[in-house]
Amino acid sequence: MKHLSDEDMEQDFENLKNAFQPTPVQKEKARRLLFQQQSSKKKFRMKSLLPSIVSLIVLFSVGIGLYINIGESGTTNVTASWDRMLLEQTSQTSPTRYVLEFNGTSLIIEDRFNTFRYEPTLTKENYLKRYKIKEPLLTPGTYENYTITQSGSMYTLKVEGKPGFTYNLEKEGPRILVGEDGVRYSSRIYLDTLETVTDDITPERLKVASQNEHTFLIEWGLDSMDRGNHDFESHEHGQLVVSTDFDEFKRGQAVYYHMPSSVLAKNTEVPDMYIGRVVGLPGETVEIKGGQVYIDGKMLDTFYGKATRRGLGEKEYFELTPRNAIVDAQSTRDYFNMDMAAVSVKKDTVFILVDQWWRGYDSREYGPLPIEKIEGIITGTAE
Template structure:
């Protein structure tokens, strides 16, 4: 084995140093990794971004406000058009048979279903209830005051104010069919898609004494086809009727004295040749009766003569005030109050006539629109 001197060892070590000595490129990389400054972290300063935040908040508030305004403009209060509506549960998916009656400012919710109440055993009742898809309907029977109905698209929202208040939404499935937010379906005899109404603030509900002139003549009338509860048009109780021939055109609400079409007299010889009735539809209009309510061009005729009555009473008033012993056939009577008539177009130079008490007289439901030339005059009142 060769012994190395100190110089030999130094030379060998120098060779090892040269082998591991980094190149100029490696030195530069090392220098950069050690001495190049590290970028400082960014510091979030609220005051720098405050104007931006305020602008975003303002834009958000304005956007929400516009949305509420636009959304609210599409919501219509239809409470008045629901007065007199009866909703009856038509589905059998819950152990209820709800009936909702809207009368003025009052809403009555009734549940006529007895069902499991007859079962004495709790287990039997629970088993019985399992057969229904809807376990707990949201409505509760009772009488509620101060309700409102609003419509937005096909959704109706019922809102009841007060301590017992609640909100309940209906989705319209058809003109007479609704489904509640809990899935219970309802039907009604009245079309719900009519928001506009036609009113008559001029025609008096009862006749008053009228003056006579060279353009008037008197008639006797003994039928009760126009009776609204006090026999206004019946001569035996109030005297003769004054008929005026001085008119330029017929208006809605006018009670006219006219020649009954021969087609009616041919069917019933007891019908007088001269008859009286009220002008309801005018030339160019379409008249329809749905659920006992008259509609003109799809708009509800919201007048005292625009719906089925008996002696001036509507359905609910009639059944509340007339003793049951005097009602011979309740089903037929209710069918009368909710009768339908297909739409009839009123052509030029004709008018659509209805008597006030539909079940006691003849009118355009029988013979169609009446030619205006058949009208002899307008009844203006009772003779002195």
């Protein structure tokens, strides 16, 4: 073995270092290769993340849409259907008398409180101290640009501008609303009723009728048909003319019929022959909601289509009847807002109602009346 000196070993290491040193060409190739690899790697990452980014954007948009839709689910703008509607306060927990009139784009709120109607010596403020509700949340005045939205049984009244406000009303019946402060209101039209059934033929009052070989006369003394003028009562207007000349029945006709035995068995004081009005015809469905009659889901918009007492509706009755003459105010209100489940009127039967529901028997008691039990149609009073 050859012995190397320190100088020789140092020279050999230098030669080995030079042998592994890359040339300028090799350095350039290495630099290009490294740059290309890094660039490709970056592009690959961006492309792989792009679908995820798009998916996140789509999910975010869908989430916002769902949030908006859920927030407005079941909400309907009913502003147009409230045009010309009048809401009048009927609450017994506050003596105030607020009236809301919706007219075009204007809402007029009036406070018609009159202390002289109650105790003239008291101021309104002192009078209100006795009651649970001191004053409705609404402020009298004329407001422009209102909107009404409905969600289920809740109506939200919103007035834009300055001053503006939001007031909630909950439906208790087809024409009864209760404000968020507990004040009760009634409307003259029936809420959520798009279609109606009308009767432009039947007169509200009986007229004098002629007689012939197809008619006969009867005496009648009960007030079940009383609309305030006692038209059907013989002691006021004479005998009634009953005609047997008919082929089919029409809505609104007053008929003279045999009372079903089911009623006679319960009350022996009820006469065998009775008078009532045809309200439902064969094939129809009759229902009462909130004191209003509906035919096949359509409101019966007639003078005999809702609960009355001697021809007066709820509002008129409480306004015109002295307080000491009203024995039970709540029971009376319940009467004006009574309900009856839907009844199907089968072939060869008719649904009968008396005009004063609380004073007589009709199809609410015995169901649809077989046509064979009807003796004739009342055409008027005798000459």
